[in-house]
Amino acid sequence: MRLALYVTCLVDLMRPSVGFAALRLLESAGCAVVVPEGQTCCGQPAWSAGNKVLAADLAKKAIAELEGYDYVVIPSGSCTDQIRNVYPQLFAADAHWGPRSRAIAERTYELTTFLADVLKLPSALAEFDGSVTYHDSCKGLRGLGIKRQPRELLMKVNGLSLKEMTDCEECCGFGGAFSVKFGDVSTRIVDRKCDSIAAAGADAVVGGDLGCLMNIEGRLRRRGDETTRVLHIAEVLAGGGDS
Amino acid sequence: MSAVKHSQAMHFQARAGEKVRNPVLQRALQKAKPLFVGKRAKGVAALADDGLDFELLRTTCEGIRNRTLADLDVWLDIFEERAKATGAEVLWARDGDEVSQLVVDIARRHGVTKAAKSKSMLSEEAHLNEALAAAGIRPVETDLGEYIVQLAGETPSHIIAPAVHKTIEEVEALFAKEHGRPIETRTSADIPAMTQEARAVLRQHFLTAEMGISGANFLIAETGTAALVTNEGNGRMVTTLPKVHVVVTGIEKIVPTLEDFATLMRLLPRSATGQSISNYVSLLTGTKQPGDQDGPDKTVFILVDNGRANLLGSAYQDMLRCIRCGACMNHCPVYFSLGGHAYGWVYPGPMGSVLTPLYTGIENALDLPHASTGCNQCGSVCPVRIPLPTLMHRLREEQVERGLRPWSERLALKTWAWIAGKPLLYRWLTRRAARYLSWLADGEGRIRILGLAPEWTAGRDLPVAGGQTFHELYAARKRA
Numbered sequence: 001m002r003l004a005l006y007v008t009c010l011v012d013l014m015r016p017s018v019g020f021a022a023l024r025l026l027e028s029a030g031c032a033v034v035v036p037e038g039q040t041c042c043g044q045p046a047w048s049a050g051n052k053v054l055a056a057d058l059a060k061k062a063i064a065e066l067e068g069y070d071y072v073v074i075p076s077g078s079c080t081d082q083i084r085n086v087y088p089q090l091f092a093a094d095a096h097w098g099p100r101s102r103a104i105a106e107r108t109y110e111l112t113t114f115l116a117d118v119l120k121l122p123s124a125l126a127e128f129d130g131s132v133t134y135h136d137s138c139k140g141l142r143g144l145g146i147k148r149q150p151r152e153l154l155m156k157v158n159g160l161s162l163k164e165m166t167d168c169e170e171c172c173g174f175g176g177a178f179s180v181k182f183g184d185v186s187t188r189i190v191d192r193k194c195d196s197i198a199a200a201g202a203d204a205v206v207g208g209d210l211g212c213l214m215n216i217e218g219r220l221r222r223r224g225d226e227t228t229r230v231l232h233i234a235e236v237l238a239g240g241g242d243s
Numbered sequence: 244m245s246a247v248k249h250s251q252a253m254h255f256q257a258r259a260g261e262k263v264r265n266p267v268l269q270r271a272l273q274k275a276k277p278l279f280v281g282k283r284a285k286g287v288a289a290l291a292d293d294g295l296d297f298e299l300l301r302t303t304c305e306g307i308r309n310r311t312l313a314d315l316d317v318w319l320d321i322f323e324e325r326a327k328a329t330g331a332e333v334l335w336a337r338d339g340d341e342v343s344q345l346v347v348d349i350a351r352r353h354g355v356t357k358a359a360k361s362k363s364m365l366s367e368e369a370h371l372n373e374a375l376a377a378a379g380i381r382p383v384e385t386d387l388g389e390y391i392v393q394l395a396g397e398t399p400s401h402i403i404a405p406a407v408h409k410t411i412e413e414v415e416a417l418f419a420k421e422h423g424r425p426i427e428t429r430t431s432a433d434i435p436a437m438t439q440e441a442r443a444v445l446r447q448h449f450l451t452a453e454m455g456i457s458g459a460n461f462l463i464a465e466t467g468t469a470a471l472v473t474n475e476g477n478g479r480m481v482t483t484l485p486k487v488h489v490v491v492t493g494i495e496k497i498v499p500t501l502e503d504f505a506t507l508m509r510l511l512p513r514s515a516t517g518q519s520i521s522n523y524v525s526l527l528t529g530t531k532q533p534g535d536q537d538g539p540d541k542t543v544f545i546l547v548d549n550g551r552a553n554l555l556g557s558a559y560q561d562m563l564r565c566i567r568c569g570a571c572m573n574h575c576p577v578y579f580s581l582g583g584h585a586y587g588w589v590y591p592g593p594m595g596s597v598l599t600p601l602y603t604g605i606e607n608a609l610d611l612p613h614a615s616t617g618c619n620q621c622g623s624v625c626p627v628r629i630p631l632p633t634l635m636h637r638l639r640e641e642q643v644e645r646g647l648r649p650w651s652e653r654l655a656l657k658t659w660a661w662i663a664g665k666p667l668l669y670r671w672l673t674r675r676a677a678r679y680l681s682w683l684a685d686g687e688g689r690i691r692i693l694g695l696a697p698e699w700t701a702g703r704d705l706p707v708a709g710g711q712t713f714h715e716l717y718a719a720r721k722r723a
Contacts, residue, residue: 007713009663013673013680014706016713035717040663046656048617049648050639054660061664138618171576175616182256182614183698184263188580189616190703218703221689230706 002032003071006062006108008079009041010210018210021238022075022111029119036065044082047090048176056090060097063087063104071118072108075234076209077140078176080110085143110140111234112208116149125153126239128160130203132231135193135216136169137209150208150233157236165200167192174215190219197228204229206236249370251587252599252608258585259614271410272579279404279573282517283624289519295509304510305628307503308564315555318464318497319546325467329529331542338549342366343374345545346456346489350380353487353541355453361471361481362386363458364402364567365491365547367589368602371456382456383448385477387441394421400583400591403515403569408582411437445477455481455539459492460567461507462544463526465500469544471525472511474518482527488539490527494546495563507566510626514568550602558637562597564627571621571631577614586611593621593631600638606647612638673712681710 005026007019019035026033043058062083066072074080084105091097115121132154140146154162173179173189193216197205205220207213210232217230251258262268290297311318323333336342342365350358358375360366360382372382372393384393388405392398394417399405406414411429418440419426429437457478459469469490471478482488498504512518531538554563572578572592583591587608588599596615600608612635621631642648662669683690689704699705 009673012713013677015708016711016716017708019713019717035714038666040666040669041659043660043663046660048636048639049652049656050636050641050643051656051660052640052643054656058660058663138616138620142619142623169620171616171618171620173576173616175618178613178616180696180699182259182577183696183701184260185577185580185614186616186699187702188263188269189576192576214706215703217706218689218699221704221706222702 001030001070002034003073004066004069005033005035006039006042006066006072006074006079006083007035008074008076008210010214011075014214015210015232018075018232018234021232021234022073024238025111025115025125025234026073029115029121031119034069038065042079042082044079044086045176047082047086052090055086056097059087059090059101063097063100066104066108067100070107071114072104073111073114074108075111075232076211077110077137077144077146078209078211080108080113081139081143083108110144110146110208112149112153113144113146115237116152121153121156125156125158125237127158128236128239130159131161131163131201132204132206132236133163133165133197133200133202134168134233135165135172135197135205135207135212137207137212138171140208141169146208150206153233153237154206160236163200163202165196165202167196170196172212172215174211176211179215186215187219190215191223194219194223194225198225202228204231204236206231206233208233249588250599250603250607252603252611253587255585255587255608255610255614258587259581262581262585267410267413268408268582271408272582275404275407276573276579279516279569283514283570283573284517286513286517286519290509290513293519300506300509301626301628304507304566304626305564307498307506308566308627311498311503312495312555312560312563315494315497318499319494321499322462322464322467322497323546325464326529326544327467329467329542331467331529331544333544333546336369336545336547336549338547339369339371342369342491342545342547342549343371346371346491347374347378347380349487349489349543350375350378350454353453355380355487357381357383357448357452358454358456359448359452359481359485360384360386360389361455361457361473361478362389362399362405363456363491364399364589365458365493365549366456367398368549369491369547371491380454383445383452385445385448385481386473387438387475387477390441390445391417394418398584398589401569401572402567402590402594408584449477449480449484452481452485454487454489455483455485456489456491457482459490459496460511461504462492462497462546463499463501463504464497466526466528468501468526468528470504471523471527472508472521473525474516474522476523478523479525482525483537483539486540487543488527488541489543489545491545491547493551494548495551495565511566511568514570514624514626554601559597559601559634561629562594562601562634564629565594565598566627567594568626570624570626571629574620574624576616576618576620586614593635594629597631597634597638605638605641605645609642609647612636612642670712670714674715677708677712677715678710680705680707683707
């Protein structure tokens with residue numbers, strides 16, 4: 001099985017360890033992983049801002065790069081949602097790009113969905129000494145139905161216990177450009193998320209989208225919480241959470 | 244264009260900041276949200292006890308609303324004919340100004356000096372209270388929440404809980420002042436007593452108002468009936484005691500049959516307050532007949548367009564399905580950080596972020612379609628499956644197409660897309676950016692102030708990795 005790993009722009013720039021953790025997970029499961037060289041951005045920022053033309057330009061570029069693999073795997077629900085749900089919409093009336101975007105959409109998976117549902121990873125994964133609470137990212141949860149998969153995988157990590165927070169499905173207030181345009185509103189929302197995390201009393205908060213995690217970590221630290229670790233699920237599953 | 248004149252939606256961003264920093268408001272909102280969310284969840288879960296499937300019911304209700312909208316003109320004709328047959332008068336208004344004109348005319352014809360009002364969002368659209376007051380007619384809001392808001396000289400901040408933004412201390416201070424008594428210390432245990440106090444005042448108004456004004460949750464074409472769904476008895480008082488009853492409502496509120504109404508009623512109260520049915524459901528048909536104990540001598544329906552007809556057949560038609568339950572705002576993280584007033588017009592929250600630009604002009608509410616994190620909690624709770632995030636997104640696209648976005652945003656996106664289209668340049672720039680960010684970070688790997696996104700770092704520390712990009716490290720690993 002030959003698959004393309006799509007490393008999101010946030011992972012590339014802000015936290016490369018997430019990309020390497022995803023790579024390790026997929027390779028140790030026996031996949032031949034390629035990181036296509038030309039990949040940059042899936043176009044979601046342009047799309048969210050309402051700019052269809054720029055979003056379509058970047059989508060075409062991504063489609064061309066990601067064709068020819070059995071699967072495309074992305075350590076982010078948000079970028080996966082863009083490719084799976086938005087690309088076919090962008091090219092719905094396009095005879096050339098329509099079929100190509102639909103073909104890519106069908107083969108594109110968010111990392112935990114791919115591990116749990118396609119690879120059906122059977123046995124114990126890594127070690128993690130402590131408790132975690134899982135934040136469900138909006139695009140993954142409501143756009144792709146990711147809920148069971150990350151929890152199923154976390155339960156396979158030796159030593160890890162899951163402490164669910166109340167309102168784990170509540171938005172963290174990131175929303176990409178939203179957190180820049182309406183910084184103070186976003187801060188108010190992430191404060192509520194931080195309260196839920198604090199009340200859960202776990203050693204780490206784990207999620208599948210780096211955007212949410214940066215937002216949460218940034219607020220936790222500003223509030224003076226220096227101990228709750230903030231980890232991408234790939235890092236926990238690949239054993240990088242303890243490094 | 245009275246709507247545009249009164250809309251404050253242009254000031255969303257500034258108002259949002261104000262609301263976030265208002266501790267009293269934040270306390271009120273913090274209390275209300277879990278109540279709304281919890282009650283709806285229970286109400287939806289309880290459907291199963293009646294052998295009903297929520298998703299199936301949603302589909303049915305969506306279908307009823309879509310079928311109605313597909314032949315809206317026909318159902319409106321049927322409604323007019325049947326309502327007239329019961330002795331009611333049916334009038335049509337193009338906009339808010341016409342609504343006010345019509346109501347003032349009716350009031351003058353019947354020598355009205357005071358009008359008792361039951362909650363009607365359309366009268367807010369029309370600024371009817373101002374128009375009545377200007378004509379020397381006193382409008383009295385009788386829904387408890389609206390009564391409070393009117394005393395405070397404010398507008399509702401929620402479509403079903405107009406005073407949700409107020410704390411009990413604020414209400415107590417208002418009541419003491421308006422009812423002429425000293426302020427007392429109040430707890431939630433005192434709410435029944437405070438309600439009684441308002442009731443005593445309102446009772447006099449019910450008995451002396453010559454005109455009652457209400458909205459309608461639905462208009463039923465089959466019987467020419469207005470349906471009113473409330474939890475307070477005021478709706479019945481307003482619609483049956485005064486000699487004249489005026490119903491002011493939007494043309495999209497129509498449903499074909501009583502059966503359709505009954506089906507929608509399975510979802511409306513559950514979505515709004517979690518109740519299987521509200522305390523009062525009034526079906527008002529016609530006027531007082533010989534031998535009837537009560538009811539108005541005259542009933543007038545004013546059916547209002549005010550921008551609705553423009554949505555028919557447009558990319559935004561789905562919005563007309565809205566049954567005004569408030570579930571979208573009750574589940575919206577942005578709404579519950581701000582309350583309704585920040586949105587600047589009659590309808591707040593996700594539904595307002597779509598309706599306000601459509602009814603008052605896209606150029607007059609540029610921020611609203613962006614006032615969403617895209618979390619889609621609104622879309623996932625909407626009982627009639629209105630794709631609210633999709634509609635907000637469509638409005639964003641329209642802003643871009645019409646060149647209404649600020650130049651800085653356009654430039655930033657264009658530059659980003661241009662760079663992302665050239666992988667080599669992109670790699671080089673992201674490498675530089677990674678180094679720069681790491682240089683900006685303090686000893687703990689955090690940036691406390693980032694000039695590029697000051698709003699972001701005003702509330703958070705930006706965590707930064709080691710100064711090298713993934714692609715850079717990966718290439719090095721492959722070479723090794």
